[in-house]
Amino acid sequence: MLGLIQGRVYYNLLNWYRLVSLMPGFSYNRKFMEQMMGLHVVKDFSINDRPQGFFERNVLQLARLLTVGFRMAWAHCRLQKDVRRFHRHFARMYGQYSALDYQSLSPLGLRQLYQEFEDTILWNWKAPITNDFEAMIFYGLLKNFTLKWGLDPNGTLQNDLSMRRGRDQKHGSDCPAVRALPHDQR
Numbered sequence: 001m002l003g004l005i006q007g008r009v010y011y012n013l014l015n016w017y018r019l020v021s022l023m024p025g026f027s028y029n030r031k032f033m034e035q036m037m038g039l040h041v042v043k044d045f046s047i048n049d050r051p052q053g054f055f056e057r058n059v060l061q062l063a064r065l066l067t068v069g070f071r072m073a074w075a076h077c078r079l080q081k082d083v084r085r086f087h088r089h090f091a092r093m094y095g096q097y098s099a100l101d102y103q104s105l106s107p108l109g110l111r112q113l114y115q116e117f118e119d120t121i122l123w124n125w126k127a128p129i130t131n132d133f134e135a136m137i138f139y140g141l142l143k144n145f146t147l148k149w150g151l152d153p154n155g156t157l158q159n160d161l162s163m164r165r166g167r168d169q170k171h172g173s174d175c176p177a178v179r180a181l182p183h184d185q186r
Contacts (some may be wrong), residue, residue, distance in 0.1 A: 024065050032140030075130045086127035
């Protein structure tokens with residue numbers, strides 16, 4: 001999904017498109033993902049396994065959509081709890097791995113340690129992925145609504161609305177751009 005080459009982060013866009021296509025509302029999510037990543041030139045991506053028959057298109061896909069939608073809603077309700085659990089787990093693992101003397105480990109020991117790291121950290125990355133997906137969706141919706149409601153013809157107001165202006169700021173209602181909006185448009 002990501003690559004780090006000479007200090008630069010690269011996205012494997014094809015895999016990101018595949019991932020986002022698994023979620024309901026791919027046509028919207030795709031645009032939100034491209035916007036989040038700052039893509040200006042977008043290569044066309046199509047899903048080759050579109051449902052063919054009436055039953056698959058209208059019954060099975062609806063059941064899948066409802067299942068994924070329910071799981072996403074459940075994940076949203078649990079997100080803050082999951083994030084706190086992730087932070088505790090990550091801090092514990094970070095402390096454990098930071099205390100190790102990697103120079104003294106054999107190549108086999110390093111390989112085993114990496115496998116353990118992968119199992120304990122990388123496969124428990126659900127909360128950050130859920131958080132990023134929700135941030136992508138809500139940021140995209142915010143941009144769409146500010147444009148649709150005529151609040152920002154340039155399409156940049158969502159940046160001001162979502163910026164954190166201080167360490168203690170907890171939500172967007174404290175943002176000066178929100179306070180500057182006419183009361184009936186809040």
